[in-house]
Structures are given as structure tokens and as C-alpha cells.
Amino acid sequence: MAFSTVGEFFAMGNHGLYVWTAYAVGAAVILFNVMSPRRLKKKLILDQKRRERREQV
Amino acid sequence: MMLALAQMMRRELSLANRRRADLANPLFFFLIVVSLFPIGVTPDLEKLSEMAPGVLWVAALLASLLSLDLLFRHDYEDGSLEQMLLSSVPPQLLVLCKILSHWLVTGLPLTLLSPLLSVMLALPGSALPLLMLTLALGTLTLSLLGSIGAALTVGLRKGGLLLTILIMPLFVPVIIFGTSAIQAFVNGMPWVAQLSLLGAIAAGAFVVSPWLTVAALDVTVGD
Amino acid sequence: MWQMFVRWFHKWSSPKWFYEMSRPWSFWLGWAAVLLIATALVWGLAFSPVERVQGNSYRIIFLHVPAAFLAQAIYMTIAIAGAVGLVWRIKLAFYAAKQCVPIGTSMALLALITGAIWGKPTWGAWWVWDARLTSMLILLLLYLGLWALQNAMERQESGDRAAAILALVGVVNIPIIKFSVNWWNTLHQPATLKISSAAPMHVSMLIPLLMSILGFYLAFGAWMLIRTRLEILDREKKAKWAQEEIKRLEAN
Numbered sequence: 344m345a346f347s348t349v350g351e352f353f354a355m356g357n358h359g360l361y362v363w364t365a366y367a368v369g370a371a372v373i374l375f376n377v378m379s380p381r382r383l384k385k386k387l388i389l390d391q392k393r394r395e396r397r398e399q400v
Numbered sequence: 401m402m403l404a405l406a407q408m409m410r411r412e413l414s415l416a417n418r419r420r421a422d423l424a425n426p427l428f429f430f431l432i433v434v435s436l437f438p439i440g441v442t443p444d445l446e447k448l449s450e451m452a453p454g455v456l457w458v459a460a461l462l463a464s465l466l467s468l469d470l471l472f473r474h475d476y477e478d479g480s481l482e483q484m485l486l487s488s489v490p491p492q493l494l495v496l497c498k499i500l501s502h503w504l505v506t507g508l509p510l511t512l513l514s515p516l517l518s519v520m521l522a523l524p525g526s527a528l529p530l531l532m533l534t535l536a537l538g539t540l541t542l543s544l545l546g547s548i549g550a551a552l553t554v555g556l557r558k559g560g561l562l563l564t565i566l567i568m569p570l571f572v573p574v575i576i577f578g579t580s581a582i583q584a585f586v587n588g589m590p591w592v593a594q595l596s597l598l599g600a601i602a603a604g605a606f607v608v609s610p611w612l613t614v615a616a617l618d619v620t621v622g623d
Numbered sequence: 624m625w626q627m628f629v630r631w632f633h634k635w636s637s638p639k640w641f642y643e644m645s646r647p648w649s650f651w652l653g654w655a656a657v658l659l660i661a662t663a664l665v666w667g668l669a670f671s672p673v674e675r676v677q678g679n680s681y682r683i684i685f686l687h688v689p690a691a692f693l694a695q696a697i698y699m700t701i702a703i704a705g706a707v708g709l710v711w712r713i714k715l716a717f718y719a720a721k722q723c724v725p726i727g728t729s730m731a732l733l734a735l736i737t738g739a740i741w742g743k744p745t746w747g748a749w750w751v752w753d754a755r756l757t758s759m760l761i762l763l764l765l766y767l768g769l770w771a772l773q774n775a776m777e778r779q780e781s782g783d784r785a786a787a788i789l790a791l792v793g794v795v796n797i798p799i800i801k802f803s804v805n806w807w808n809t810l811h812q813p814a815t816l817k818i819s820s821a822a823p824m825h826v827s828m829l830i831p832l833l834m835s836i837l838g839f840y841l842a843f844g845a846w847m848l849i850r851t852r853l854e855i856l857d858r859e860k861k862a863k864w865a866q867e868e869i870k871r872l873e874a875n
Contacts, residue, residue, distance in 0.1 A: 344669060344670055345669065345670060345671060345672055345673055346669065352668075352669060355678075355679035355680070355682070356673065356678045356679040357678070358678055358679045358680040358744055359679075361680050361683065361740050361741070361743060361744050362668075362679060362680060362682050362683060364740055365683040365686060365687070365736070365737045365740045365741065366664075366668075366683075366686065368733060368736045368737060368740075369686040369690075369733060369737065372690075372729045372730070372732065372733040373842075375729055376725075376726055376729060376842070376846050377846075379725065379850075380846070380849045380850050380853055383850065383853045383854075383857075384853055384872060387853060387856055387857055387860075387869050387872070388869060388872060388873045390857075390860065391860070391866060391869040391870065391873070394860075394866075545792075548788070548789075548792055552772060552785045552788065552789060553772075553775070555776075555777075555781075556775050556776070558775075559775075562771055562772065562775055565764075565767065565768050565771055566768045566771070566772060566789060568764070569761050569764035569765050569768065569793075569800075570765075570792060570793065570796050570800075572761055572800050572803060572804070573796070573799045573800055573802070573803035576803040576804070576806065576807045577803060577806075580806070580807060580810060597803075601799070608795075612788060612791075612792060615709075615788055616785065616788050619781050619784040619785050619788065620781060620785060622781070
């Protein structure tokens with residue numbers, strides 16, 4: 344362990360703002376890559392439903 | 401075949417001659433962009449002369465890029481591009497003819513205009529021959545590389561802007577070597593290496609780009 | 624031997640076969656990536672020792688370097704997939720190349736943003752025209768060009784092939800761009816502090832860094848598989864099997 348208290352861990356020796364902002368951006372990018380396939384999937388399902396409705400008419 | 405190529409060249413040049421306004425536009429653009437810099441940044445001649453190689457280069461490239469959009473457009477719209485791809489002459493050679501004539505009607509005039517504008521930016525007069533030489537090589541490379549982009553975007557209505565986005569990042573090395581050759585010369589440092597790298601890139605593009613352009617036209621003309 | 628390879632190659636290049644066979648892969652790749660990245664980041668954030676010169680800000684390296692590696696590797700992947708698609712007319716390669724573009728763009732963006740944030744405490748400025756940052760910026764522009772071209776084409780097949788040609792031109796250019804940017808950089812800024820080349824790395828920094836890099840590669844594999852599978856369904860939506868598969872996805 345490089346830090347002795349939790350407070351020190353979050354402060355990162357006065358570099359906390361930089362380190363945690365960078366990690367927040369990293370989390371956002373990972374989240375984007377995890378979530379965007381779900382949006383693709385939803386679009387596929389919607390398209391399929393629309394197609395079926397058209398075929399029934 | 402040589403006859404066909406000569407005919408092609410003559411056709412291109414006479415077509416360009418008929419659209420004189422299109423020819424003049426890149427030159428006007430070049431003039432305007434270069435004169436905006438002293439107005440926007442500073443009229444201080446010492447600072448301007450420091451910026452001059454970069455400003456002249458970037459402005460000349462943007463001017464040349466603007467006209468690249470039309471490289472294949474008219475031929476695409478009237479169907480003669482499709483004929484070209486199907487003719488008995490290798491289409492790569494025909495494309496090379498078009499590229500060279502594009503350079504003759506835009507890159508070369510821009511190069512010839514550049515000494516005039518370099519005076520306005522207080523570039524030392526001794527650097528003029530090198531400025532013109534690098535600009536001639538740079539605009540030729542841009543015509544060569546840009547023809548790939550023009551071929552990729554020929555079928556699109558708003559191809560011009562897209563073409564700029566596609567080609568500009570690829571053009572970074574040429575800008576770097578071109579401007580740094582002039583800067584090195586002005587500062588009394590060795591500049592031959594940059595110039596020969598510029599020449600090497602132009603030669604590489606000369607060999608590769610007709611093939612890639614034809615490959616791109618095969619994709620887009622059928623679209 | 625060669626014939627076996629060709630047969631294997633053709634089998635795998637069929638979108639339907641690939642769709643069915645790749646199902647378990649994304650699951651295992653994904654979970655291995657989660658495990659690796661989580662371990663690496665906790666280790667790097669909390670347990671690795673403080674760097675002597677840069678203090679704690681160096682801990683951004685565990686995100687920055689993997690993202691930068693991946694951004695370059697993904698562009699190579701796109702170019703290779705594009706070449707395979709153009710030469711052997713394999714649709715699957717185009718699907719994969721297309722779905723790599725958003726992942727690669729996000730990684731280039733992450734590398735740039737973390738690089739800028741890292742630059743502030745290290746160089747005292749958010750943006751320094753450092754050779755690596757500049758090269759990464761140009762790589763991001765190349766990605767944006769690919770994306771713009773794919774979306775501009777009316778027929779997807781033309782967009783695929785056009786983007787493949789552009790990716791090939793780009794991949795030939797990348798080493799030239801890097802060389803020229805390095806040249807330009809040493810010319811103008813001889814005195815920038817080189818990150819990570821100052822001292823040999825402590826083992827307790829190196830291991831989590833390598834783990835993080837590996838984890839990001841695996842995550843890319845998982846994301847690419849998931850996205851390519853969805854792209855297959857989208858392009859083959861006229862086929863009965865794809866429609867049934869979409870319905871199955873909806874039921875889950």
C-alpha cells in the first residue's frame with residue numbers, strides 16, 4: 344500500500360484532481376464501449392418489429 | 401497509346417481553359433487567406449517573416465485542396481469517367497494525366513504567385529527559389545494524394561468538405577518537411593535533407609496514387 | 624496443410640458460421656478483461672510506489688499507455704481487415720473493420736485526454752505539442768475521416784470498400800507521420816521532459832502496466848466480437864436465420 348490513510352489515497356499528493364479526472368474519463372470511455380452495442384441491439388430489435396408489422400399489412 | 405495520352409492531356413487543358421473562373425478561384429483564395437494573417441495576428445514584419453513559410457504553405461495547400469473536389473466531378477456527372485475506366489488505355493495512366501493537368505492549372509500558378517505574397521509577409525528574398533521549389537513539390541504531392549480522396553468522394557453531394565477532412569491529416573509530413581526546409585534555409589542551417597525527403601514523398605505518391613485512385617473510382621463510380 | 628487452411632479460412636469467413644461459433648468467445652474475453660483491468664488499476668492506484676520525479680500523477684500511465692497502444696493497434700486491425708475484405712471479397716472483414724472504428728476513436732480520444740491531464744502537472748500546460756500527443760491527434764483525425772467516409776456513402780458496401788482504401792493509405796502514412804512529427808518536435812522543442820524514459824520502471828509499476836495493456840487488448844477483442852455479431856445481424860437481416868436470432872435476442 345502506497346498510502347497510509349483513505350484521505351491520502353484520494354488526495355494523491357496534491358495530484359488528486361488530475362488522477363481522478365483522468366480515471367473518470369477512462370470510466371466514461373469504457374462505459375461508452377460497453378453501452379453502445381446495447382443501443383445497436385435495441386435498434387435491430389425495433390427494425391425487426393417494424394419489418395414484421397409491414398409484412399402483416 | 402502515347403497519342404491517347406497526349407489527346408487526354410490536351411482535352412483536360414482545353415476543358416480547364418474553358419472554365420477560367422474555376423482556375424482563378426484558388427488563386428484568389430490564396431491571396432485572401434495570406435492577407436488575413438497580418439490583419440488577424442500582427443502587422444509586425446519581423447514576426448510575420450517568422451510565420452511566412454507556414455502561412456504560405458498552409459494557404460497554398462488549402463487553395464489547391466478546394467479545387468481538387470472538381471478533379472473528377474464533371475467527368476463523373478456526364479458519364480465520361482465511366483468510359484475512361486473501360487477504355488483500352490490503362491486507366492492509371494489516364495488518371496495520372498488528369499492529376500498532372502490539375503497540377504499544371506492550380507499547383508503551378510499557386511507556386512508562381514507565391515513570391516508576390518511572400519514579399520507581403522517579409523520572407524527574405526534569398527529564400528524565394530527554395531520556397532517555390534518546395535511549393536511546386538508540395539502541391540504536386542497534394543494533387544497526387546488528393547486524387548485518391550477526390551475519387552473516394554466523387555459521388556457525394558457534399559464531397560468537398562469531406563475530401564479536406566480525409567486528405568489533410570495524411571498531408572502532415574509534407575507540410576512539416578516543406579516548411580522546415582524554408583525555415584532552416586532562412587536560419588542558415590542545412591536544408592537539403594528536408595528537401596530530399598519532400599522529393600521522396602512526391603516520388604512515392606507518384607508511383608502509388610494512380611493505382612489507389614483507380615481502385616477508389618472502381619468503388620465509387622459503380623455506386 | 625494449405626488446403627486445410629483455406630477451407631478453415633472460408634468457413635470462418637462465412638458471417639453465419641462466425642456468428643454461431645463466436646458466441647462463447649466474447650463472454651470469456653470480456654470477463655478476463657474485467658478481471659485484468661480491475662486488478663491492474665487497483666494495484667496501480669493504491670499499491671504501486673510513488674514515482675520520484677512526478678509524484679502520484681504518473682498513475683495516469685495505467686490508462687494512458689494502454690489506450691495509446693490500442694488506438695494504434697486498432698487502426699492496424701482496420702487496415703488489415705480492409706485489405707482482407709478488398710482482396711478476398713470477404714464481407715465479414717468489412718463488418719469487423721467498420722465496428723472497430725468507434726472503439727479505436729474512443730481509445731485515441733482517451734489517450735489524448737489523459738495525456739493532456741497528465742501534461743498539466745508534468746509540463747505545467749494542458750496541451751504541449753509533444754511528438755507523441757501530436758501523432759495521436761493526427762491518428763484521431765484519421766479515425767474521424769474513416770467514420771465520416773463510412774457514413775457519407777449511400778450504399779454500405781461502397782462505404783466499406785471506400786473506407787478500406789482510405790485505411791490502407793492511412794496505415795502506409797502512419798510511420799511517415801510519426802517520423803516527421805518526431806523530426807519537427809526535436810527541431811522546435813529540444814527540452815521537453817520525456818515521460819517514462821527518465822528512469823527504469825519499478826517492477827511494482829511495470830507489472831500492473833503490462834496487466835492493464837493486456838486487459839485493454841482483451842476488452843477490445845470482446846467489444847469487437849460483440850459489435851461484429853450485431854453488425855452481421857444488421858447486414859443479413861433479410862435472411863431468415865438472422866431475423867429469428869433478433870427475435871431470440873429480444874426474448875432475452
